[in-house]
Amino acid sequence: MPEENPNHAPALSVTGLCREYARGASRVRALDGVTLAVGRGEFLALVGASGSGKSTLLNLMAGLDRPTAGSIVAEGRDLAALSSDELAHYRNAVVGMVFQAFNLLPRMTLEENVELPLRLAGCEPARRAELVRAALARVGLESRAAHRPGELSGGEQQRGAIARALVLRPRILLADEPTGNLDSRTALEILDLMNELRRDSGATIVMVTHEQHLAERYAGRIARLRDGRLESLDVRA
Amino acid sequence: MRGGDLARLALRNLREARLRNALTTVGIAVGAASLVAMLSVGVGLQHFARRRLARAGLFNSIVVTRKMNLRGYGRAYRFGKTAAGAPTRPLDQAARLQLEHLPGVLAVYPQVRFLSLVRYAGKSYTTLIAGVPPAARSGGSFSGLIGKYYSSPDAAQAILQMKFARVLNPHPRQLLGKTLTLRYAERQPLPARPGSGGAAGFAIIPKTQPLRIVGLAPRAPVFGLSGFFRGRVFLPQQLAEHLQIAQYSSLRDLVNGQGKGRNYGNLNVVTRGPGRVLPVEQAIKKMGFRAFSLMDATRRLRLVFALFDLLLGIFGSLALTVASLGIVNTLAMALLERRREIGILKALGAADGVVQRLFLAEAAVMGVVGGLAGVLLGRLLAALLNWGTNDYLARRHLPHVSIAQVPWWLGLGALAFALAVSLLAGWYPARRAARLDPVEALRYE
Ligand SMILES: Nc1ncnc2c1ncn2[C@@H]1O[C@H](COP(=O)(O)OP(=O)(O)O)[C@@H](O)[C@H]1O
């Protein structure tokens, strides 16, 4: 099932990326000179021990955080050069994010959750309804539109989160341990769904996971981090 | 994000922590209500005082008198010479016409008041007669009048003061339509002797004037600065003037050798509103007369009221300011509770400004809802205050008074103030929310 997708212009290009945190007087290097390119339409898995810097790298790619040093070029944009508002627009229009904790707003219905990125984009209400319906249909949750997240199973919540991440048809999907809270069968369902969507839309996926077998099953390449450094970059045959 | 979406999101967030937000909003409402209620009393009292004084004609009246030639007297005394000062301008018919034509002047009339003999039912009474200027009626001087007002400005009709009417007849209403007779002295100048300057003097000729009693004034009417409140029998101004009473100022004119035509001891000038008093007063002084108005006293009164309003406003605002601390607290708590939500919104592409506006919108909704409720509550308090006061006054048979008033500008101002205070209070939590680090907020524990 893994696919080899040789890329010409990478979707994401990371060069000498560093991210330091101040912890009291000392400084912690969460990311220490990572250089990596992710091709268009590629499915890249980020693996490594807990605390190795996977989430830090993903958040930098998402434009939620800014690097201490190095550069990230995403879909032709140098993220370091973007203003705070431009970065917000990048997160809205170019990137879709999926989290381990699903992160649906608990007081809103599924429908309203999926509508949020469209609202933030300033989309017209009529078009919003249409896009929300399509996205929910795509993940098989039309019948759950009016439910609140608390009334949904973990798998359904994550499918809802995927619908929300994809409703604006982003070029890049970033997922931080998306199956971490799911049983293994549901995990496979979710990753199948993500992979299908990637093939349909040609979007790029970067997924953090600590489950080696899932990485091997779905990812084209596996990047292994260790203490903030890129330890290995395996291409799956 | 669209404005409507922002408002809808804010409303939806407010519905979540319902009790807390409701209490905060009630706090704002109570603050706004106290502001409205306090200031309504200020407005009401001020309105009451101003209307009372304006009704009495005090605010648009000027009393004009002739200048006294004190310098002349001084010299005469010191050097033992006869009076030598420049003659001052007499307050005569020409002056009256000129005064009437000054811009902003509504009416000019002399104060006519004199003691006279009145005969009714075979008995004679010595009493004070007063002329009533036409403006007095619209000014409300005769509120509560029993019977009718004069049919014309020179009608041979009289309105009696109630006390005097009771002296004439223990059942005063029976006097209406009856006639009483005024016996008065008319001054007639004697022909000038050849060679002398002015009139040589005047003869006093007794005359009578029948007067139909048309009305009874239960309260002593008040009007203008000099007033006619001590009068017992009130005549229309023109009639009173026409009677050409030998007022004591004419004697002085005679002595001064200026007894030609009609001379007035003083003239009341009524302006077309309090705003015209100062310019008219200046013009009168330029004409060479003395002028006196209550404008100075009024100014001081206004200052007192301004200070009073300020004080009430400070107390009122204090409550609203305390209430605004509730907003700070509520939004700061919301910020703590909604860290994750803010992180999610940012991850989905909300700019810092959007997050800030969302929090400010929540503060604004609390401010507007609380402000509206507060204005209504304030009106209710004002109404209760009026009700209570008037209940008290009614028990003592005193007239109705609107002690607290909420004009539209007070309601609107309080609403705007509540909104402004809320936005100010929401600003800091909103700023904190906008600056929240999304990675920190989204960290999975
Ligand atoms: N805000 C922070 N302040 C201090 N240290 C941090 C912060 N965020 C992450 N770190 C540290 O950076 C390292 C990498 O963290 P992270 O990227 O979350 O690891 P992973 O996702 O691979 O488990 C860890 O050692 C972590 O403790």
Ligand SMILES: [Mg+2]
């Ligand atoms: Mg992590």
